[in-house]
Amino acid sequence: MTPPPFWLMRQAGRYLPEYRATRAAAGSFLDLCYNPELACEVTLQPLRRYQMDAAILFSDILVIPDALGRSVAFKQGEGPVLDPLSGAADVEALLVSNVRSHLKPVLETVSRIKASLPEKTALIGFCGAPWTVATYMIEGGSSKDYAKTKEWAYGRPAVFQALIDILVEASSDYLIAQIDAGAEAVQIFDSWAGVLPEEEFRRWVMAPIKAMVERVKAVHPTVPVIGFPRGAGLLYEDFAREVGCDAVSLDTTVPLDWAARVIQPLVTVQGNLDPIHLVSGGEAMDRAIDRILNTLGRGPFVFNLGHGITPAAPPEHVARLAERIRAFR
Numbered sequence: 001m002t003p004p005p006f007w008l009m010r011q012a013g014r015y016l017p018e019y020r021a022t023r024a025a026a027g028s029f030l031d032l033c034y035n036p037e038l039a040c041e042v043t044l045q046p047l048r049r050y051q052m053d054a055a056i057l058f059s060d061i062l063v064i065p066d067a068l069g070r071s072v073a074f075k076q077g078e079g080p081v082l083d084p085l086s087g088a089a090d091v092e093a094l095l096v097s098n099v100r101s102h103l104k105p106v107l108e109t110v111s112r113i114k115a116s117l118p119e120k121t122a123l124i125g126f127c128g129a130p131w132t133v134a135t136y137m138i139e140g141g142s143s144k145d146y147a148k149t150k151e152w153a154y155g156r157p158a159v160f161q162a163l164i165d166i167l168v169e170a171s172s173d174y175l176i177a178q179i180d181a182g183a184e185a186v187q188i189f190d191s192w193a194g195v196l197p198e199e200e201f202r203r204w205v206m207a208p209i210k211a212m213v214e215r216v217k218a219v220h221p222t223v224p225v226i227g228f229p230r231g232a233g234l235l236y237e238d239f240a241r242e243v244g245c246d247a248v249s250l251d252t253t254v255p256l257d258w259a260a261r262v263i264q265p266l267v268t269v270q271g272n273l274d275p276i277h278l279v280s281g282g283e284a285m286d287r288a289i290d291r292i293l294n295t296l297g298r299g300p301f302v303f304n305l306g307h308g309i310t311p312a313a314p315p316e317h318v319a320r321l322a323e324r325i326r327a328f329r
């Protein structure tokens with residue numbers, strides 16, 4: 001047995017003092033996302049400490065609404081704040097043709113990272129999935145219940161479909177451009193996939209991601225696509241079977257034995273250490289890491305967290321995690 005490859009969602013971030021220093025020098029969070037030199041620097045920071053097997057582009061899923069002409073801001077302690085879409089007229093006014101030129105700095109960041117990475121380290125590009133990005137655009141930020149977005153999806157499906165179609169096209173083009181610039185795999189983050197009933201999950205999570213995978217594969221057939229339908233529960237199986245992703249990222253709640261038996265025969269699995277184990281550390285973290293390695297580490301597997309690392313994780317716990325994965329035989 002060789003140790004599985006690993007990287008961590010949000011591996012560049014506030015738990016690292018060097019990130020906080022660069023972030024403070026950059027101005028706003030979006031300024032950092034659009035500054036190729038500094039975005040490349042923060043992408044590489046966690047790799048210098050922990051030598052992950054992959055780097056993930058430093059950016060955010062909300063650069064797409066920003067590129068489409070919606071106002072996006074990140075307020076200290078509040079998370080993202082967007083000017084919420086109010087209806088069909090706002091959807092029609094989205095600046096679809098603006099996306100590639102607006103996101104040029106991000107593509108330059110990709111090229112810079114690629115040029116700085118050793119050959120053996122993979123570069124992962126990413127974007128948000130249409131459903132999750134739509135929730136931010138309609139709610140105007142984070143949400144507890146996604147009520148407005150669901151009202152659009154259930155009660156005004158034609159308008160909602162028009163928005164989803166725009167996001168499918170813009171996001172696939174963006175992923176293709178990231179691959180053109182040097183990304184060697186891409187991940188589609190559907191962080192709020194888990195709040196929908198079955199029928200709507202198929203329509204608003206599975207179908208748009210399937211359309212995106214088809215578009216990306218038409219241009220780059222061999223570049224792996226990782227899907228992350230966080231919270232999909234039992235629907236992880238149909239997602240893995242039907243959407244066309246090469247790998248599926250498992251959230252923290254997915255039972256390991258079930259994943260080994262049902263999902264791993266279909267696709268490569270990635271996951272799923274609870275990020276809070278990285279905060280509490282100690283023997284409980286060690287046991288959780290070992291269970292994941294022992295259950296999933298003998299099949300096609302990438303070690304990761306079940307969601308993004310939190311600012312409270314002590315960097316030495318991440319070092320302990322990296323050591324433990326590398327010691328797996």
Ligand SMILES: Cc1c2[nH]c(c1CCC(=O)O)Cc1[nH]c(c(CCC(=O)O)c1C)Cc1[nH]c(c(CCC(=O)O)c1C)Cc1[nH]c(c(C)c1CCC(=O)O)C2
Nearest residue numbers: 009010011012013056057058059060061079080189191308
């Ligand atoms: C839902 C979502 C967002 N962004 C993202 C998602 C999907 C994954 C997930 O569910 O966590 C994805 C994302 N955001 C960021 C990355 C960078 C790459 C990485 O290291 O993984 C990635 C892949 C940087 C970031 N994106 C953000 C930060 C923190 C901003 C800061 O430094 O002040 C970072 C490092 C801001 C952000 N961006 C978003 C929120 C809700 C927030 C505020 C919450 C927070 O502050 O952690 C939207």
